[in-house]
Amino acid sequence: MSTAYGIHLGNSSGCLAAFTNGTAAVLANDSGDRVTPAVVALNGAEWEIGLPAKSGQPNSKAIIKHNKRLMNCDFNEEDLSYVETSSSCRIQNDEELVYEFETSETKLYSNPDNIATKIYAKLYTIASHAVQNEGDLKLVLAAPLHWSNASRERLVKCAELAGFDVLQVISEPAAALLAYNIDDLVEDVNVLVYRLGGSTCDASIIKVSNGFMSVEKNIFRADLGGQCLTKDLADYVAQEFRQKWKLDPHESRRAMSKLLHHADNCKHVLSTLSSAHVFIESLLDGVDWSQNVTRARFENIISSKISAYIEPAKKLIDSFEGKISKIVLCGGSMKIPKLQSAVASLLPEAEVLSGINPDEVIAVGCAKQAGLILDLPELSLSNTSTEVEFLGKDIYLKYLDQTIKLFQEGTAPFAQNICNVEAEKDIKDISFTLHENPENEQFAKETFNVENLSKPFKLKATLQPSNILLQVE
Incomplete structure (x- = not known):
C-alpha cells in the first residue's frame, strides 16, 4: 500500500502525519520537531519558514504569524488587527489583501495564499524526504468547521501548488474522531471534541451513529488561545x-x-x-x-484563567440534553495537564481520549482518512470539499389512523426505514402522507393499490437527497 499523508495547518503550527501499512505516524521536520511553527519571515533577502523564522533576532526580520486567520474568506477586522499586531510586516487591505515585507536589503509583497503555500512546501519537503516510492504525495487536509467551501478551496490550491495531490478536505472535529477510530464504534455515542490552539478555541458535540458523524452543537471562539x-x-x-x-x-x-x-x-x-x-x-x-x-x-x-478556557465547553455541555460518553482533546494548548483535568472534570463519567499528543491528533486523523481513500480505488471524489446534507427536521408518516415518526432529525442520506403496515384484508388502496409535524399539512402523498398484497405488508422508505422514496412489498 502506498503512503498517504494528512496535514493540519493551524494558526500557530502545522503537523504532518503519514499513514502506511495500517499505521499513522507523525513525521519530524529537519529540526527533529514533530510540529512546525506556522511562521514565515523574510530575513534580508531570504525566506525562512518554521523554526528559523520564529527564532533568532526579530528586529532583523519581517515576520508574518497567524496567517491562517486571513485564509478564511470571511475574516473580519478583528482577525486583521490580530495578525498585524502579532506580526512585524505591514498589511494593506484595499482592493486586495497584501503583506509588505521590508528588511534592510529589500522590500517584497505577498499575500495569505502565497504564505500558506510556502508552509505547505516546507511540509512537502519533509514528506518527500520520508517517502521511498516515487509518485504524487496523496493528502487529506483539515479545515475549521465554520469555514466556507471557498475558504477550503483556497487551502486545496495552496497545498497543490506546493506539490501535494489533495484527495479531500475534512473538518477538524471529524479528523479528531478519526484519529481515535471512534467512527468504527458499533454503538451510538456523543463525543465532545475540544480544541484549544495558539489563538483560537472551539468545542463541538458530535454524534456518531453507524459510521456517520453529525455535528449536534458547536462553539467557536477567536479570542481564546x-x-x-x-x-x-x-x-x-x-x-x-x-x-x-x-x-x-x-x-x-x-x-x-x-x-x-x-x-x-x-x-x-x-x-x-x-x-x-x-x-x-x-x-x-x-x-x-x-x-x-x-x-x-x-x-x-x-x-x-482556567474557568475562562473551559467556559465554551461548559456552555456547550449545559445546552445539550443527551449523554456525552467521550471527550477528545486536541490543539497544542491542550497538552497542559491543568487544562486537561479542568475539561475532564466537566464530565466525570466520560472517557477522556488523550493517548495522542493533542497538537498531532487532527493530522493523524487526516492521514487515516487518506489511507482509507487510497485503500478504496473505486471511490471517486471529484469534489474535495463535498458536503453531505443531513435531515434538518423530523419526518412523520400518516396512513389510515396511524402516525409514526419515519425519520428523525440528523438522519444521513439514503437511510431506510421498513414499517409493517396492518390493514383490513378487503382494503384496496392506502394513501401515505408525509409531514414535518403531525399537526402540519402534508408535503408529499403516495397512494398504493394493496389489494393483491398479503396483509400485513411492508412499507420501505428511503431518504434520498431531494425526496423520500416509498415502496410497498
Whole structure:
C-alpha cells in the first residue's frame, strides 16, 4: 500500500502525519520537531519558514504569524488587527489583501495564499524526504468547521501548488474522531471534541451513529488561545527580572519578543516535565537571565484563567440534553495537564481520549482518512470539499389512523426505514402522507393499490437527497 499523508495547518503550527501499512505516524521536520511553527519571515533577502523564522533576532526580520486567520474568506477586522499586531510586516487591505515585507536589503509583497503555500512546501519537503516510492504525495487536509467551501478551496490550491495531490478536505472535529477510530464504534455515542490552539478555541458535540458523524452543537471562539497563557508566563519572568535588576523588559519590544519566544518554549516543556529552565542571553541592556520555572508555579500563574478556557465547553455541555460518553482533546494548548483535568472534570463519567499528543491528533486523523481513500480505488471524489446534507427536521408518516415518526432529525442520506403496515384484508388502496409535524399539512402523498398484497405488508422508505422514496412489498 502506498503512503498517504494528512496535514493540519493551524494558526500557530502545522503537523504532518503519514499513514502506511495500517499505521499513522507523525513525521519530524529537519529540526527533529514533530510540529512546525506556522511562521514565515523574510530575513534580508531570504525566506525562512518554521523554526528559523520564529527564532533568532526579530528586529532583523519581517515576520508574518497567524496567517491562517486571513485564509478564511470571511475574516473580519478583528482577525486583521490580530495578525498585524502579532506580526512585524505591514498589511494593506484595499482592493486586495497584501503583506509588505521590508528588511534592510529589500522590500517584497505577498499575500495569505502565497504564505500558506510556502508552509505547505516546507511540509512537502519533509514528506518527500520520508517517502521511498516515487509518485504524487496523496493528502487529506483539515479545515475549521465554520469555514466556507471557498475558504477550503483556497487551502486545496495552496497545498497543490506546493506539490501535494489533495484527495479531500475534512473538518477538524471529524479528523479528531478519526484519529481515535471512534467512527468504527458499533454503538451510538456523543463525543465532545475540544480544541484549544495558539489563538483560537472551539468545542463541538458530535454524534456518531453507524459510521456517520453529525455535528449536534458547536462553539467557536477567536479570542481564546494558548498565547494568553504564554503572555502570563512571560509577564511573570519579566517581573522576576525587574525585581532583581531594576530593569523592565516591557519597555523594550525586542526584549519582550525574546521573552515571549522563551516563555512559549518553557510552556511546552512544562506540559511534559515538572520543571523547565529559562535562559535568555542579553535580555535587556546586555544582562543575561537564567531561571527555573516549576509546573506548580506555572499552574498557579494561569489558575485565574482556567474557568475562562473551559467556559465554551461548559456552555456547550449545559445546552445539550443527551449523554456525552467521550471527550477528545486536541490543539497544542491542550497538552497542559491543568487544562486537561479542568475539561475532564466537566464530565466525570466520560472517557477522556488523550493517548495522542493533542497538537498531532487532527493530522493523524487526516492521514487515516487518506489511507482509507487510497485503500478504496473505486471511490471517486471529484469534489474535495463535498458536503453531505443531513435531515434538518423530523419526518412523520400518516396512513389510515396511524402516525409514526419515519425519520428523525440528523438522519444521513439514503437511510431506510421498513414499517409493517396492518390493514383490513378487503382494503384496496392506502394513501401515505408525509409531514414535518403531525399537526402540519402534508408535503408529499403516495397512494398504493394493496389489494393483491398479503396483509400485513411492508412499507420501505428511503431518504434520498431531494425526496423520500416509498415502496410497498
